[in-house]
Amino acid sequence: MLAARIEEGRVVWQPDHDLNQTTPAADEVTIRIAYAGVNRADVMQVAGAYPPPPGASAIPGLECSGVVTAIGDKVTHLAVGDKVCALLAAGGYAESVTVNAAQVLPLPSSWTLERGAGWLETFATAYLNVFMLADLKPGDRVFAHAGASGVGSALLQLCKEQGTPIYVTAGSDEKCAFCRELGATEAINRHRQDYVEVLKEVGGVDVILNPVGGDSVERDQQVLKQDGRLVLIGLMGGRNGQVDFGRLLMKRQRLMGSTLRSLSSERKGAILSGLWQHFGEAFTAARVRPMIDRVVPAEKVNEALNYLQENRTQGKVVLKLAELD
Incomplete structure (x- = not known):
């Protein structure tokens, strides 16, 4: 072999x-x-x-x-x-x-x-962090960086399937169009638009999935609503950055770090079981893929x-x- x-x-x-x-x-x-x-x-x-x-x-x-x-x-x-x-x-x-x-x-x-x-890697990552850890609720709005990535494209479809508004960034107009086809409420070209300004105009979001780290966390806080949840899953922008602790306290924001890879077999099995129970019919029908x-x-x-x-x-x-x- x-x-x-x-x-x-x-x-x-x-x-x-x-x-x-x-x-x-x-x-x-x-x-x-x-x-x-x-x-x-x-x-x-x-x-x-x-x-x-x-x-x-x-x-x-x-x-x-x-x-x-x-x-x-x-x-x-x-x-x-x-x-x-x-x-x-x-x-x-x-x-x-x-x-x-x-x-x-x-x-x-x-x-x-x-x-x-x-x-499994991308859909389990999206499901674990947004639906389980951030405890996505009816009426919540979601924002994700890198909407055209594997995890981003998975999360877009899961949110669309259950009617959750989701805003994403992407690196080109072509990628933004791809994200809209998958169900993005709005896809923001990060080279042309400031996502903070765009999301402030719609009143902010409740859940953020962030694979970037670095200075993006403090900027994300500006659009995270009262009792909002931010889940950090990557460090493409660096492992050091600013956090506005005053905003964290006053708005009761929650900042969580998460990795899927090192979880136990039992924990991974529970994630896959939940993912299938929640979206199995959509997977089987290929509405989500x-x-x-x-x-x-x-x-x-x-x-x-x-x-x-x-x-x-x-x-x-x-x-x-x-x-x-």
């Missing part, structure tokens, strides 16, 4: 004999991987800035789709031969992965494996990572490892 290794800031494919010898534990399944999602966390890990959680594989890759090849004795909701998607702490850039069955969902019957590889920007052959993995790093994507990039459809 082949697996990705990181050497001098690049990914190389090498034989990994351990993958051939892995037997799933009682609560695990082994998956022959067809496609793997490419995420910003992979970019950071390859650059040496985001090591895997303790005990996790050094192989990058946080999500995959494929076919179950082995199951543990306690696994009852999956069978050998099932087409599935998996949410991983690591290991997606490989021909095979073994993972706790709680982190695995059957592929919706109308979906391809290609689509399934761009599903991953937006695939492009599919890249596994041997061009470094080109895929560069493409993501340059913020050129509209939706998800996935790697093709095998033809299993």
